[in-house]
Amino acid sequence: MYEKFLNNTRLRRFTVLGLVIFVLFLVRDFMTPMLLTFIFTLISVKIVKFIQRYIKAPTFLLATILYLIELCLLYLLIAKYSTILIDQVVSTYNSIVHFYQHKDFDSDIVTDFISNYFKNHNWQDKVESGAGIILEQLQNVGRLAISFIMSFILSFFFMIEKEKTVLFSRNFLSSEYAWFFQDLYYFAKVFVETFGVVVEVQLLIAIVNTVITTIGLGLIGFTQLPTLAIMIFFLSLIPVAGVIFSCIPLTLIAYSTGGLQTVIYVLVLIIVVHCVEAYILNPKFMSSRTKLPIFYTFVILLFSEKFLGVWGLIVGIPIFNFFLEILGVKIATKKTKTKKTEQPS
Template sequence: MIHLVQIIQRFVRIPTGILAIMIYTLIVYLIYLAFTKYIPMLIHQTFDMIQSVIDFYEHQPKDADPVLQYIHNYIERNDFFEQLQNGASIALGYLQDIGKMAVAFAMSFILSFFFMIEKQKTILFSRLFLKSEFSWFFQDLYYFADKFVNTFGLVLEAQFIIALLNTLLTTIALAAFGFHQLLSLAIMIFILSLIPVAGVIISCIPLSFIAYSQGGIRDVVYILMTILVVHLIESYVLNPKLMSSKTDLPIFYTFVVLLVSERFFGVWGLIVGIPIFTFFLDVLKVKKIPNHSPREIDIL
C-alpha cells in the first residue's frame, strides 16, 4: 500500500492521509462488490464446471476414442466419485483455514489503514525506541524487521504480480479457445500460479482434464501449448524483470523448499516457503538481497 501511495503521489500531490482514505474506501467497495456479485457467480460456475465433467463421463458416447474409454474404465475401477467426495471433505477443511486467513487479512487491513493515516507520527514515535536505554535490543529488532520486509515482503509481492499476469494471459487464451466458467478457472489458475515452478505443472492436470472433456485431444494440445508459452514468458520475461536476483534458485532447491514448507506450514507453505527461505538466505549472508526498502519508512 505504501508503494501504491508513493506512485500516485508522483503524479498527483495529495496528502497521504486523504489519499489513504480514498484508496481504502475504494478497496472496501471492491470487496463488497466481490461478495455480492462475483462470489455467487464463482460458486455457480464452479458447480456447473464440476457437474459438466461428471455428466460427460456418466453419459459416455458409444463411439468414444480409446483414450476416453481407458479413462472411463480407470474411473470405474478406482471409484472416482467416492474419491471426489473425500476431496470435497478435504476442501472444506481448507476453507476453514481460508476463514482464519480472512480474519488475519481483515486485521492487517485495519492496521495498515491506521498506519497510513498517521504514518509520520508513527515513524517519529518509532525512532524513540532506537534512542532508548535498550536501544541495542531495538536496533537488532529493526535489523531483522528490515531484512524481513526487504526479502519476504518484496519477493511475495513480485510473486503475486507474476501470478496475476500469468492468470490474465492464460484466461485470455482459455476465452479464445471457447472455455466456459472462466471465473472459476481464473481463480484456480491464480492460486496455483502463486506456487513457484510446481504451480505450472499442477495446473496442467485439471486444465487438461477439462479441455479433453470439452474438445478432445486437440484442446488438450492447445492448453499444453498455452501453458508452455505462458511459462516461457514467466521464466524469461517476468522473473528477470520482477524477481531479479531475489529468488534465483536452482529448480532442485525450489522443489525441496516447497516440500519442506508444505510439511511444516501446510498448503500455505507452498506460497510462503520460497520467500521465507530467501529471508534466511539473506540473514545468514548466504545470498545477499539488494536493499529496496522505501525511504519514507526508514526509521533510522
C-alpha cells in the same frame, strides 16, 4: 560483563537474532496473518509513495481511497464470479443428470457396478476419510479467509496512521534498552529491503501469468475474460500454488462451455503456465532483481519450498540475503567488477 556484551556488536546481534527466531517459532501458527499483513502494508506503502511523486496528497487520504478501490474490486470479483461459478456448477450437475436419464444410457450396468464396488470395498471408511479431508480443506480455507480479512484491516490501520505509528515506534530506539531495539531495527531494515524486491517480482510474475492465461482462455473460447483475469491475477499473487488454485473453477467453466475436450485444453494451459512460472519466471526475475546467480536462486527456491511450504517461495530469498548481510558477504556485480579493473594499479 554486561558492558562487554553491549560493546561486542556481533555477539549482541546474534543473540538478538536467536531470540527473534525463537519467538517466531513460538508464534509460527500466526505466520500467515503476519506475512499477509506485512505484504499488504508493503504494497500499499509503495503505491502511496508512487502516487505522492505526482500528487501532493496526505497519506491518510490516499490510503483510504486505495483501500476503498481494493474493496470495490474484491466485491465485484466475488459478486460476479461467484454467480458465474454457481451457474457453472448447476449446469454441470444438470448435464450429469441428463446424461444418466438419457434413453440410450443403461442405468442397470452402473447400478450393478456401484453395488459390486461397495460389496468388495470398505466404502464406509473411504467415505469417512473423504469427508474428513473435505472438512479439513474447508477449515483451511476458512482460516485463510479470516487471516486475509484481519491482515487487510491491520494494514489499513497502519496506513491511515503511518506517520504517527512510525514516530511512536522511534521512541523505542532511545529507550533504556535502545541497543536491543536498534538491533531489531537493523535486522528489520535488511529483511524489508530484500522482501520488497521479492514482492515486486511476485507482482510482475502475477501480471505475466494473468496476460498469458487470459490470452490462452480467449483462444480456447472463454467469455467474460475481464472477470476471470481479475481472479487469475489475485490467485497469481500466491506463488506457484495460485496457478493450481485456479484449476478447479476454470475446469468447471471449461466443462460447461465445451465439454471434456475444453477441460483438457485448460489443464494443458494451466500446466504450461505453472511450469513457466516455477522454472523460468521465478528464478530469472528473482536472480535479476536480487543480483543472485540463477543457480543459487533456483536452489534456494527449491529448498525453501520444501521446508517452508508455499510461503518459502516468497521468504526464501529474503532470508538468504538476510544471512548474507549478517555474515558480511558482499555480492559482486558486473559494475563493481568493471570499476575494480579500471582502477590503476
